[in-house]
Amino acid sequence: MKHARVVFQDVIHQAIETDDGHLKLDNGQIVSEEEVVWLPPVQPRTVFALGLNYADHAKELAFQAPTEPLVFLKGPNTFIGHRGQTYRPAEATNMHYECELAVVIGRSGTNIKQEDAYDYVAGYTVANDYAIRDYLENYYRPNLKVKNRDNCTPIGPWLVDAKDIEDPMNLTLRTYVNGKVTQEGTTKDMIFSIPHLIEYLSSFMTLNKNDIILTGTPEGLVDTKVGDEVITEIEGVGRLVNTIISEKQFLRTESENAIFSQ
Structure with a gap:
């Protein structure tokens, strides 16, 4: 469902x-x-995002593929829903979409073994974790400013029950910019699988209901511009629509919302 x-x-x-x-x-x-x-189809708790979890994407960015999951955290203000708007910073020269399978945890667990990992998954959704590459510092401090801006991560539209996805490690991912396919890959090319990630994260901290794991993106990144419609799609999970607006438009909207809420 x-x-x-x-x-x-x-x-x-x-x-x-x-x-x-x-x-x-x-x-x-x-x-x-x-x-x-x-x-967003669930209210996120702790959100884990994977860097360089597809070898072709690591190569695309001229990084060495990691030998251990490269994980960073995302704050709640980054998330918006289907048909939402994400702003492009005025100074940005490289704003890339990232189509990602998002794994939603369904119950608490620690020290979860890979063979039991799927028992802890409530379902799956689509995330588009935009990256402003201009802010990339280095391999070891890669993604706080790159990935934690307000409204930078559309997610949804649907949370699809885990039982309805036969094999989450064999799903096609596609991104369309203004109707043109610009990215295509498959979850079977992840370096670290979903069970591996659940075992890894739960080995040193508790995973809780509505925690989310963003599992990375394959190669095929394109700079997005103001006015672009970006659709990220994952087989069997959903089709997530997002529009790029200017920073000026975003700040004006935020100002108007603040006045309205007073």
């Missing part, structure tokens, strides 16, 4: 997808995709 979180008529609802592609809200009402504001 596909689950979503949306705002309809100023109220947050849980929703599921109907057979004809509409949304059924938790009050029983049926609405269209265009009638709602999409939120």
Whole structure:
């Protein structure tokens, strides 16, 4: 089953997808995709993001592929929903999309073995973890400023139940910019598999319900510009739409929202 979180008529609802592609809200009402504001399908707790988890992507960036998972954390303000807007910093010269399979943890666990790892997965969603390469410092301090800006990580539209994805390590990923395919890869090319990552992370800390693991992106990165529509798609999981706006537009919107909320 596909689950979503949306705002309809100023109220947050849980929703599921109907057979004809509409949304059924938790009050029983049926609405269209265009009638709602999409939120991230779960409220993230700790979010782990993988750097260089596809060998072809590491080569693309002229980095050596890691021999141990290269993990950094992401704050909650980075996440926005389907059909959201992400701003391009005025000084940026390289703003890359990153289509990633997001693994949502379903229950707490520590010292989880690889053979048991999928028992702790609630489901999967699509993430587009934009990277501003201009901010990249070095291999060892790579991604705080690169990956933690407000609204820089669209996620959704759906949380797909784990039982509905037969093999998460064999899914096709694609990115489209303004309708053109610019990235294509497969999760089977991950350096560190989902079970490996769950075992690794849980070996030194507790994984909790609604923690999320962003598993990395394959090669095929393209600089995105203001006005671009970027669609990140993962086989069986969903199709996530996002639009790039200018920093000026973003700051104006934030200012207007602050005034409205007073």
